[in-house]
Amino acid sequence: MRFLLSLLLALTAAPAFAQATPPDALVKSITEDVIQIIRKDREIRAGNPKRIAEVVETKILPHFDFARMTRIAMAVNWRRATPEQQKALTEEFKTLLVRTYSNALTQYRDQVVDYKPLRARPDDAEVTVKSEIRQKGAQSVALDYDLERTPAGWKVFDVKVGGVSLITTYREDFAGQVRESGIDGLIKVLAAKNRSGETRKPAS
Amino acid sequence: MKPRNDVCMNALKRLGAALLIAGAAAGCATTGENPRDPLEPINRAIFGFNEGVDKAVLKPVAEGYRAVLPGIVRAGVTNFFANLEDVWIGINNLLQGKVEQGLGDVMRVAINSTFGLLGLIDVATDAGLEKHNEDFGQTLGRWGFGSGPYLVLPFFGPSSLRDGIGSMFDVQADLVVNIDHVRTRNTTFAVRTADRRANLLDASQVLEEAALDKYTFTRESYLQRRRSQIYDGSPPREEESGAARPQDGLRPARAQGHDSPWAPEARGEALPHALIQSALSPVLSASGAPVSVGSTASALTTSHPEGNR
Numbered sequence: 001m002r003f004l005l006s007l008l009l010a011l012t013a014a015p016a017f018a019q020a021t022p023p024d025a026l027v028k029s030i031t032e033d034v035i036q037i038i039r040k041d042r043e044i045r046a047g048n049p050k051r052i053a054e055v056v057e058t059k060i061l062p063h064f065d066f067a068r069m070t071r072i073a074m075a076v077n078w079r080r081a082t083p084e085q086q087k088a089l090t091e092e093f094k095t096l097l098v099r100t101y102s103n104a105l106t107q108y109r110d111q112v113v114d115y116k117p118l119r120a121r122p123d124d125a126e127v128t129v130k131s132e133i134r135q136k137g138a139q140s141v142a143l144d145y146d147l148e149r150t151p152a153g154w155k156v157f158d159v160k161v162g163g164v165s166l167i168t169t170y171r172e173d174f175a176g177q178v179r180e181s182g183i184d185g186l187i188k189v190l191a192a193k194n195r196s197g198e199t200r201k202p203a204s
Numbered sequence: 205m206k207p208r209n210d211v212c213m214n215a216l217k218r219l220g221a222a223l224l225i226a227g228a229a230a231g232c233a234t235t236g237e238n239p240r241d242p243l244e245p246i247n248r249a250i251f252g253f254n255e256g257v258d259k260a261v262l263k264p265v266a267e268g269y270r271a272v273l274p275g276i277v278r279a280g281v282t283n284f285f286a287n288l289e290d291v292w293i294g295i296n297n298l299l300q301g302k303v304e305q306g307l308g309d310v311m312r313v314a315i316n317s318t319f320g321l322l323g324l325i326d327v328a329t330d331a332g333l334e335k336h337n338e339d340f341g342q343t344l345g346r347w348g349f350g351s352g353p354y355l356v357l358p359f360f361g362p363s364s365l366r367d368g369i370g371s372m373f374d375v376q377a378d379l380v381v382n383i384d385h386v387r388t389r390n391t392t393f394a395v396r397t398a399d400r401r402a403n404l405l406d407a408s409q410v411l412e413e414a415a416l417d418k419y420t421f422t423r424e425s426y427l428q429r430r431r432s433q434i435y436d437g438s439p440p441r442e443e444e445s446g447a448a449r450p451q452d453g454l455r456p457a458r459a460q461g462h463d464s465p466w467a468p469e470a471r472g473e474a475l476p477h478a479l480i481q482s483a484l485s486p487v488l489s490a491s492g493a494p495v496s497v498g499s500t501a502s503a504l505t506t507s508h509p510e511g512n513r
Contacts, residue, residue: 096414099413100410100413100414103409103410103413104410107406139335139336139337140334140335142432142437160432162429162432163428163429163431163432163433163437163439164425164428164429164432165428168424168428169421169424169425169428170416170421170424171424172238172420172423172424173415173416173417173420173421173424174416176237176416176417176420177416177417179237189416190416193416
């Protein structure tokens with residue numbers, strides 16, 4: 001009996017833990033974590049790409065669903081891509097997003113992030129966590145995260161800055177490249193863009 | 205005509221001419237790849253021109269401006285002009301029926317112009333009065349006007365037929381453009397332009413890094429941004445929004461019924477249509493643009509095909 005009880009506890013404990021962090025708390029803890037690190041780290045603010053990549057990779061990437069992001073950005077063309085192309089697209093798009101996001105992080109100074117109360121039902125599969133970046137002497141900027149419930153916890157699949165989606169903005173951009181030179185052409189353009197970014201000097 | 209209105213009138217004339225061309229071309233229904241951007245070839249040309257101007261003049265000036273002036277001075281300059289703008293922002297909030305925000309803007313101007321040393325310091329924000337972002341294009345959107353075709357205006361940059369018409373009112377209401385003394389006006393205008401561009405240096409750097417095709421990326425960002433602004437940051441979810449279903453990557457990029465450039469941006473409150481129609485008709489008939497505001501306005505009373513669940 002006792003054994004059964006402990007087995008039951010062990011079985012229920014694992015999924016309970018995976019769902020333990022609600023989406024708004026998750027976004028908040030990631031953001032505060034990253035802000036703390038940037039505040040302490042002069043090298044990040046100076047644009048040291050290695051240090052930034054480290055923070056992004058360990059703190060942010062695990063909570064992002066890049067496969068879904070790529071699917072959204074590719075829209076109808078996703079279905080037309082072979083599994084290999086889909087894999088390459090996801091990889092290149094991930095690199096591009098991470099780099100853009102990382103460079104934006106270096107521009108962080110002393111902004112304060114405010115979180116809006118979460119409007120969602122407990123059984124919602126997708127929620128939007130809304131926050132606002134406040135800076136002295138400037139209009140605040142809305143920063144919204146779309147998250148989906150997965151077995152591995154909540155995952156971000158879109159970020160909107162000032163109402164502009166980081167992901168859907170790419171739809172027409174991608175579609176244009178595919179129209180011009182096919183899916184392989186798009187992969188090539190993405191790869192070239194990513195390579196040019198590597199050699200670029202860090203933002204001053 | 206009094207000389208004080210020269211800059212203003214020239215800007216208006218240029219804008220009017222651009223809208224005229226755009227409107228006429230829209231009438232010819234040049235089919236581009238994107239239904240919201242039927243004038244893509246022309247827009248691209250103007251975009252290239254603007255980029256050239258930016259690269260040759262605006263960006264270097266803004267970089268110099270940022271390098272020479274300490275941050276606190278630049279913040280003062282930004283605040284000063286932001287305070288002047290708050291007047292027109294307040295009027296637009298009131299025109300949109302957002303009385304609380306509008307009165308907040310009036311309070312902001314009152315507080316910042318006095319305690320904030322003529323607007324150099326934004327004390328109103330610290331006092332809990334939030335800064336808003338409004339213009340006449342947003343007011344038109346709030347009243348139910350769809351954006352119309354996307355336009356890139358010379359010098360003004362990304363716009364749309366609706367926002368371009370809105371800009372004509374914004375320029376008229378611009379306190380800087382209406383300064384009497386010519387030299388003061390030109391200097392003030394130049395400083396404001398440099399300051400604005402300097403504030404965008406970081407953002408344009410991000411754009412440079414993120415976009416595959418800068419023109420497309422700018423257009424998509426602009427259209428999303430305006431939609432968000434009209435709804436003050438919480439637009440209803442679009443059918444095509446990424447936040448739909450997991451398999452939405454398989455859907456066509458363009459949602460049905462949403463891509464008509466004339467689709468109403470906001471749920472139209474019927475009242476102001478007649479008002480705005482009469483207000484705009486001289487502008488439109490003067491420019492000869494083949495745009496019937498009447499038909500647009502009546503189309504706007506149809507309900508908005510929301511993808512909101």
